[in-house]
Amino acid sequence: MAAEVSLASLHTDEVRRDPYPFYARLHALGPVCKVAPGDRYSYVVHGYEASAHVLRDSATFKVMDETLLGAKPSWEGNRAHAVFMNSVFFTNAPRHTRMRKMFNQAFTPRRINALDPAIESLTADLLDRLAEQAAGGKVDFMSEFAFPLPANVLGELLGVPEADRAWYRPRALALGAILELGGATPDNVAAANTAAEEITPYFAELAARRRAEPRDDLVTALVQALESDGGQLSEEELVANLIVVFNAGFVTTTHLLGNGLTLLLERPDQLARLRTDRSLTPRFVEEILRYEVPTHFSVRWVAQDTEVAGVPIPAGCWVLVLLAAANRDPAQFARPDVFDPDRTETSTLSFGAGAHYCLGAALARLEGQRGLAMLLERFGDIRLAEPPGTPRQLMLRGHEQLWLTLR
Template sequence: MAETFDPSSPSFVADPYPAYAELRARGRAHWYEPTRQWLVPHHADVSALLRDRRLGRTYLHRFTHEEFGRTPPPSGHEPFHALNDHGLLDLEAPDHTRIRRLVAKAFTPRTVERLAPTVRRLAAELAGAFVAEGGGDLLSAVAEPLPVAVIAEMLGIPEPDRSLLRPWSADICGMYELNPSEETARRAVRASVEFSAYLRELIAVRREDPGPDLVSALIAAHDDEDGGRLGEQEMVSTCALLLNAGHEATVNTTANGWWTLLRHPERLAALRADHGLLPTAVEELMRYDTPLQLFERWVLDDIEVGGTVIPRGAEVALLFGSANRDPAAFDRPEALDLSRACNPHVSFGAGIHYCLGAPLARLELAASFGELLRRAPAMRLVAEPEWKPGYVIRGLRELRVEF
């Protein structure tokens, strides 16, 4: 194990990439005692294991906690697990297959296409107001409000309630970090209770009075093969996941991406000169400094990685940040290349858990970056930002700029 891999260290969180290079050089699978996980740093292995059905986001579809050699979570955490464990991200077949098929009927490419004018309008309004103010914290002024507003619009959440969403999401996502504290769990449980109650009420209203929103579409969706519909808990969990996954990564990609561009002035100048680079630039910014650094999977049946047998009951940590800088998969991976044509990054995952909202995320990122490129051609950094302590979902505390 590479001694420099230390997710609890602020210096590691600020720049984990040298540690990743050391891990890749040392081998393909490494036992990490502090979290009792096998670290997998190579792109080929990460990509293959994301698709390998011998691994799962859960094991409860095949084993009890005791059969799998695991301790059940504390009963006090139940509200968080009720919300989290019924969402697409933490389910396996057959439930995952059924729910994803139903959600896909409502969350269609046409849904995203219909949202495009709203996304561009919101991006223009936020960027325009930020420029008119002369700058400030780009993260809180532009990066955060845009995806929250978009997913709230999509779900049909009334505007006065939208300020509730980001705090709920932040508290719930704290549980995705490595070894979360009991205080983190307490906040996540409280947010899960409040968010679940809010969504149940919203769903009840939409049952009586459907609208042109995603909640109404989820209520109406049914499976033509067996007539199945989403249960209420599945619907609540799906809506919560769409919010959490639908904006946490986009917020951090926006802020991390601008921090990357501001540290590469020649690349930023090239992008300002040619906005046609935006599609490949967005993909490259997601690769270069992905907001989701690690994705966990349970080993349901023994696997072998580079000659190391990883037994059933173990947990693997797929290092997305390392995979995205693997020289075996990317030409000059440490270089920021905004015109990179071959870019098989894993920032959206792969396999059955590939991000359902990837098209919407790309739309939001292109609109946000495009508006700021147009409206703030002289944007510059005020102070070097600090990173939040979280490592799995990795982002800045703020990004202060001026014009």
């Protein structure tokens, strides 16, 4: 029998500031709990093995898609809903398989690795700017580095001109806000709709330009894959996926950089180790992703009666999968609440698992590693100029601002 819990505290300020004690209490009750009646979710899955099982069994555990929309009527008939529901994020097999295949063809390791020199030179440019700004006093790491780095890298990958990237940021944030737990409020939905209405023609025009004048970028590769595959992907699906890839690709990585730097500044010994041995960077980035992942949860719908970790779960209910809790499961990670880049158990659920495994995991890792290593190389003395604010989000969790002095 699974223990029954209330998820109400996940909406409180206290738990939003520090959800980890709540996750630890869940672990003490087992890997899966039943949620008290009245919640949108009937089960919460937080054990590492149990969460991996749910994510990998995509025939039983489906993501929200158009056919399931009845359960989320506030998204119906609006532009933001249309964008999400036409993308890989919110489609299941066979539609998801078809779309994902197109993306896998275009999003190749070759294309990601080829971005490395561009990532280095974009990072170097941003560091030059940071140095200039820091000479005058404190500087906001988030707006001057953590946001523009992934936005510029994705801009390169997709071919979004630099001048348009700042225009994009508030719109991307508005779209992302409705994915937060309890975030689909009428105001947020309205703002997301407006953002989607503005972003959709932007990407439609970009795709049309690449069709007319092909370049060596992802949009061109997708447009060509689309045409050579005999219309496997509709124009609407192409545009929706460009939007979600651009969105999914930078706000997450922005917070990887911001959360990572904060963790290091709070742990001077670890920071000193990393400074003296840069070969440790990949290990540090993996531990940052485990310890303070920007994406705390995922949601699945149960298509048939099933069982997870011995707990029977009936068809037709919604399950909340707490990825960040799974990353702190004591059954999987020794001393899970200790930031320890030397740990040998490094396989996390930070990028999900199974059919919906993050398309950009390799790119995010590369950006995290290059970004942090080059920052430390450039500035021998990095300090917080103000205490970092406390994040409140569970989805896209991170700092809005991070004021630093740099020398």
